[in-house]
Amino acid sequence: MNTKTAFPLVCLFLLVAAERLHADDPYSPVQPFLNRYCVACHGATKQKGEVRLDDFAQIDGALWSDLYDQIHDASMPPEDARQPSSNERASIAQLVLQISRDEAFSIPTGYRRLNRREFRNTVRDLLGLKPGIYDPAGRVFKDEVDHGFDTNADELVISNELLLEYLESAEHSLRMALFLTDLQPPVTKVVAFKPGKLQSGDRRFTTNKKHSTVLRGSGQYSASESPRGVAISGYYRITVHAAGVDRNHYGNMKFPPVSGPIKMGIGTRLDSEGKQSTSNLAKSFDLLDDQFEVYSTVVWLEKGAYPWVGFLNGAGKPASSIRQAIRQRKVDPKEISPENYNGPGVEVTRFSLEGPLDPQWPPPTYRTIFQTDEMPDFEKAEVRAQLMQRFLTRAFRRPATDQDVRDYLDYLDQQYQRTSDWQEAFIKTFAAAMASHDFLYIKEEIGQLPPLELASRLSYFLWSTMPDAELFQLARSGRLLDADVYSAQVERMLGDPRTDEFVHGFATQWLSLDLLGTMPPDIKDRRYSAYHKQNYETAFRNETLHFFRHVLFENQPVGDFLDSDYSIINDTLANVYNLPFDGGSEFQRVSLPKASLRGGLLGHGSILALTSNGVETLPVTRGHWILDELLGTPPPAPPEEVPALVPDLNGVDTPRDQLVRHRRDPACFECHKRMDPLGLALENFDVIGRYRAAYETGATIDPAGQIFGTKFQNVTELRKLLRTQQDPFAKSLIIKLAEYAKGRRLNRRDLEIVDQVAAKSKQDEHRFQSMLRHLLASELLLHR
Known part of the structure; x- marks a missing residue:
């Protein structure tokens, strides 16, 4: 059964559902249905994909949502298994849908830590530091995110050690910003x-x-x-x-x-x-x-x-x-x-x-931190209180309370008693505020987001940083909740260069570009010497990011990710791809020759290299990447009893032959019949994305296969078939965008709104920026 591994949730509705099932209630037909069609593979003795369905108490909200999709879409039971009638399937799907809807009540109050990217950008904007060679997050460990995006609240845990790193980073950043040893104007x-x-x-x-x-x-x-x-x-x-x-x-x-x-x-x-x-x-x-x-x-x-x-x-x-x-x-x-x-x-x-050229007084960082055009007089208590209130309000992304100000002023006085230096005392105090939960965490209440929380949602989604002054002021006044004002802010923010943070943050994780370069070809292998000498890795990554940026900001249909008659390349990539190109090192949009192998993401060297291991191509990995990252329909994890696929070339000439042998195991067949044709279609590309007609052994590569019940002969025909799936692909992309923005997995009620956004998007041919506008105006982004 194709479903993701379930994870535990504290769901009150599960207890209610369990109690009802012991009585004669409308949900009583569900368990017999599961026993009849599902438990053989997902029961006490066998759990394909680590999913168990013989006990309602073990089925959590996320799994109920997946169950509805499987039953409604007729993805389960498998084709070769006993099938329910269409009426039976429809009635049970409605019952499961009703159960999954109750999952919405289990959404906890939002409480998400800033990830490393967001911490870096927020510190820069809070302190007025320019994006130079200094990294405010350089002293902070990288986020360990195993599932989803680096905005996933469940993955962003904190520890005492990490908290100390935040404190050290905050203090060091403040010293970079408040750099004057004596308060005298600088001279060139x-x-x-x-x-x-x-x-x-x-x-x-x-x-x-x-x-x-x-x-x-x-x-x-x-x-x-x-x-x-x-x-x-x-x-x-x-x-x-x-x-x-x-x-x-x-x-x-x-x-x-x-x-x-x-x-x-x-x-x-x-x-x-x-x-x-x-x-x-x-x-x-x-x-x-x-x-x-x-x-x-x-x-x-x-x-x-x-x-x-x-x-x-x-x-x-x-x-x-x-x-x-x-x-x-x-x-x-x-x-x-x-x-x-x-x-x-x-x-x-x-x-x-x-x-310094054209020195300003006070320096820009002092103006930003203290929010004043004059060097403040730290000796005056009323001035210190004003400075504290301004800084805490910006740092906490909400108006600082009187209690906030009193607490931090007390700490400021303690630090001054130790140092007899007001600037040093402010550095220590502001660093403490920047290591507090009010700074490090984004907080959201259930339901419609209040204006200040909405401002942070919008800013961290599009810019990966704190709201700027204009957005913050509109939120403080409450005007941000006005639909016209909100729409105008969306347009302003989409046109701001800071949106590049969204491009890098979302695209890199959605397409797994962060894996590019983790398994490069051996630098001593002459077959791939150009990969290192010509710096293919950087060119590959930039091509995909430029392509993503083009589809977004030129408002192209998102189906271009699946198949396109153009790409964004430079002279390095033209050489790799053997394409005519008159430009230089700058990336340019070029029209591709008819029947080119390079249209869409599947022709990008980045995707082909990151789905290889630097030694050989990996058809299964490539097929899994298409199903998971591109189509949003990942196969379940292989059962524990199935050994990993390892090369066994006895009597085998090609990877296709090896996979045919592997699929003979019944436990492997269901997933591999979906993954293998997709991965094998890309075998004409080697480990660094260059075209090849045959393997080094001399065996001719056969990229033909079948998907969606239709046969294809090569990757060009495969891309055209994938393009026919623009509607489900757009829905999958909307889900990923929403999960990136919300910092949590979507539930059934969210997915109903996804359908509404997808329907509006279809009217615009699923053009990317229009889709993003529809998403930003929907309850998905306006509510917790």
């Missing part, structure tokens, strides 16, 4: 670092001269003198005077770059105590050979960050190349050695940092 200065003393990790590839440094290795070179990090956050101008040198130093023995310009990079780096340093490339430049020019860029530097300069396209391992050339007697070891490498490089004769 120019710091010229000594150009002859730049250093990186490997000195073998560095030539330090009296007035310059030649960068020959791939490291990030920075000043050796201290302090090199800035004391005040702000925008800074990094200036470098440089040229490409020594390209032909070794005559006929060439080192990269053999052709094309020598590329120099300018970037920023931030060292963290006890943590890994973080670094960003700000800009790259093509240098002239032996002709010095001035290159500069303006960047945002957080407190403690410093600039670096690097040689971007030099030899990755020149020492290894030299040793190999010596062994092959191509060069004289007296003329060249690994310890004295003088190949192509970037020579820097000036390296300076100017800033």
